Amino acid sequence: MLKIGIIGCGKIAEVRHAPEYDENPECELVAYYDVNPERSQLLADQFGGRVYDSVEALLASGVDAVSVCVANNMHAAVSVQALDAGVHVLCEKPMATTPEGCREMVDASERAGKRLMIGLNQRFAKAHARAKEILDSGELGTVISFRTNFCHPGPEGWTGKLDTWFFDRRIATFGVMADLGVHKTDLIHYLTGQSVVATTAVLGTLDKKMPDGSPVTVDDNAFAIYTMETGAIGTMHVSWTDYGSEDNSTRIYCTGGVLRLYDDPEYSLIVETPDGVERFALDQLTSNKEQTSGGRTATGVIDAFVESILTDSPSIADGTSAVHAMDVIFANQLSSELGRSVRLAEEA
Ligand SMILES: NC(=O)c1ccc[n+]([C@@H]2O[C@H](COP(=O)([O-])OP(=O)(O)OC[C@H]3O[C@@H](n4cnc5c(N)ncnc54)[C@H](O)[C@@H]3O)[C@@H](O)[C@H]2O)c1
Incomplete structure (x- = not known):
């Protein structure tokens, strides 16, 4: 069973990521982080799992994969941080805000040997x-x-x-x-x-x-x-x-x-x-x-x-x-x- 974390617990996390993980029998939602703790608590209350007070703490909790659902300007930094911690990443679109950011994400995925997917639904x-x-x-x-x-x-x-x-x-x-x-x-x-x-x-x-x-x-x-x-x-x-x-x-x-x-x-x-x-x-x-x-x-x-x-x-x-x-x-x-x-x- 894959252990899943969500970083950025706003609208797309609430209406698409969390319910779709919840419905998938191969995984379990276990961890949430949002700069606004009320948002992460709402998801934990609804779908189960723990709220963490930083990206680092969430990544150190033993998750296998994360959804990165923060605002655009943080996609690349958070995704690279997660991949460098050995965690698979599903990042929302738009992938990153610079061409370099996009390539850094792919490089981090290859370096870590972990999957990187973008929410191009x-x-x-x-x-x-x-x-x-x-x-x-x-x-x-x-x-x-x-x-x-x-x-x-x-x-x-x-x-x-x-x-x-x-x-x-x-x-x-x-x-x-x-x-x-x-x-x-x-x-x-x-x-x-x-x-x-x-x-x-x-x-x-x-x-x-x-x-x-x-x-x-x-x-x-x-x-x-x-x-x-x-x-x-x-x-x-x-x-x-x-x-x-x-x-x-x-x-x-x-x-x-x-x-x-x-x-x-x-x-x-x-x-x-x-x-x-x-x-x-x-x-x-x-x-x-x-x-x-x-x-x-x-x-x-x-x-x-x-x-x-x-x-x-x-x-x-x-x-x-x-x-x-x-x-x-x-x-x-x-x-x-x-x-x-x-x-x-x-x-x-
Ligand atoms: N695939 C799609 O069709 C689709 C649809 C809607 C949104 N999106 C994308 O999803 C992302 C999120 O959009 P949304 O509509 O959920 O916005 P939102 O404002 O509802 O949610 C963003 C959340 O991220 C949190 N956040 C911001 N910076 C953070 C950080 N550094 N660390 C942790 N949490 C942080 C905010 O507090 C907020 O709760 C955007 O990049 C957006 O483009 C994709």
């Missing part, structure tokens, strides 16, 4: 997994272009705080481009089996305000045009200002037809070809809305992490693949600052 959604099988089979030919969107009303609804740290550049470092864009960039890498080789991006702060009326200090909308290795081209729009129904959809346009993913309220996967249309109701993506409605969709991330430890093999959201998506996010920031296209080699 879009890879585990059923329609995405099926789409990957279809694309890999070649039955739709090759990818010509795509568009992928991730737009919701913003993180203040998720955290329940109008002045959430997600809006504070000193803690979040990034805005929506990294917060939501890393999910969709990674998804495009995963589905197409190709890397983004060039990007033209624009990041903007268009509407989000702090409670005092001042604009937030990070981007609330971001747009990118991606060129892939084969020359396929696609767009990504991520937004924290979709005040209607959320848009978490992707379309992949291939030589033999079109894949529509989470693009229809009823059918999570639609395959359109010149011969006809096939519709599949596989699942719904995890969303911020379900947290307020009381429902919960398992992400599959925790089960994959536990399995990757038990089998000593990389999961499909291993740290090494997450670095590539982060490199594109850093290139998007550079492109927006420079006002021109950026090739990924420039960023590396």
Whole structure:
């Protein structure tokens, strides 16, 4: 039985990590740490286990693995500390706030011989997994272009705080481009089996305000045009200002037809070809809305992490693949600052 600790006991720990560990028969939640001890105590009361008063004390308690669910600016430091202590790490996205931080995490994992996984849960959604099988089979030919969107009303609804740290550049470092864009960039890498080789991006702060009326200090909308290795081209729009129904959809346009993913309220996967249309109701993506409605969709991330430890093999959201998506996010920031296209080699 794997002994699990959680470092950072906020919203994502409460609604995804802790319940999914609790449901996995191969592991036991035994340890929690948060700079705010009330948060760690709440999880211990609900799921069992002990509260510790420092990261060091938690890591010395005999845990096999930890989830790192702190704010963005501490992901790399806490993950490296845990790996150096010989503990497997599942770190939330965005992986780290600098390219060096991402690579230090991978290096620490290799040095320690311990698993490093990043919470890129879009890879585990059923329609995405099926789409990957279809694309890999070649039955739709090759990818010509795509568009992928991730737009919701913003993180203040998720955290329940109008002045959430997600809006504070000193803690979040990034805005929506990294917060939501890393999910969709990674998804495009995963589905197409190709890397983004060039990007033209624009990041903007268009509407989000702090409670005092001042604009937030990070981007609330971001747009990118991606060129892939084969020359396929696609767009990504991520937004924290979709005040209607959320848009978490992707379309992949291939030589033999079109894949529509989470693009229809009823059918999570639609395959359109010149011969006809096939519709599949596989699942719904995890969303911020379900947290307020009381429902919960398992992400599959925790089960994959536990399995990757038990089998000593990389999961499909291993740290090494997450670095590539982060490199594109850093290139998007550079492109927006420079006002021109950026090739990924420039960023590396
Ligand atoms: N995979 C996803 O789709 C997804 C969704 C939401 C959030 N996230 C990520 O999860 C992380 C946490 O987000 P959240 O929504 O839970 O935020 P949150 O503010 O609800 O929780 C963060 C917690 O970390 C604690 N904390 C901060 N610094 C700490 C430190 N140095 N040591 C210990 N505890 C510390 C805070 O007190 C807080 O309880 C973020 O990086 C976010 O991007 C991922």
